[in-house]
Amino acid sequence: MDNLKNLWDTVLTQRAWSWAMVGIFYLLVFLLIRGFFFRSLLKRAKGLNSKWYQEIKKAYVKKCIPGWVLFLGSLMLFIFFWQTADFRQASLYEVAMVFLIVLTVLFSIMSHLIAFATSTVYVLKQLENNQMTF
Numbered sequence: 466m467d468n469l470k471n472l473w474d475t476v477l478t479q480r481a482w483s484w485a486m487v488g489i490f491y492l493l494v495f496l497l498i499r500g501f502f503f504r505s506l507l508k509r510a511k512g513l514n515s516k517w518y519q520e521i522k523k524a525y526v527k528k529c530i531p532g533w534v535l536f537l538g539s540l541m542l543f544i545f546f547w548q549t550a551d552f553r554q555a556s557l558y559e560v561a562m563v564f565l566i567v568l569t570v571l572f573s574i575m576s577h578l579i580a581f582a583t584s585t586v587y588v589l590k591q592l593e594n595n596q597m598t599f
Contacts, residue, residue: 477552484544491543495536495570502574506581517588524584532576539569 476483510518546562 480548484547487547488540488544491540495539495573498570499574499577502578503581506578510585517592520588520591521581521584524587525581528580528584529577532573532580535569535573535576539566539573542566542569 476486510521513521542562543566546559546566550559550562552559
């Protein structure tokens with residue numbers, strides 16, 4: 466337990482290199498949150514015909530780029546916040562940055578969900594127009 470406390474103190478005091486560790490942690494947390502929202506959708510989509518699922522995935526990959534751009538923006542904001550914030554005394558700057566980071570993460574997740582929904586509707590529309598076979 467002492468080792469973890471020492472590591473945490475080192476990470477807090479030496480921010481010139483610790484942003485990489487914090488960034489990796491941020492990425493893992495984002496992927497867990499995204500997975501929480503996506504798990505049920507992907508589970509149900511995998512239950513479909515495999516050809517339909519592959520088409521949905523292909524369309525999703527093309528439409529999810531704005532979500533990843535928003536994620537990279539939130540990651541850059543977080544790293545900037547990590548380098549410039551004073552964690553001992555919270556001010557309006559810290560509160561505003563946390564709010565902005567959370568907002569961009571939520572927009573990123575919403576963008577991913579919208580991309581998945583629009584790609585599903587796109588594949589359904591193809592099926593309706595008989596452009597795909599069963």
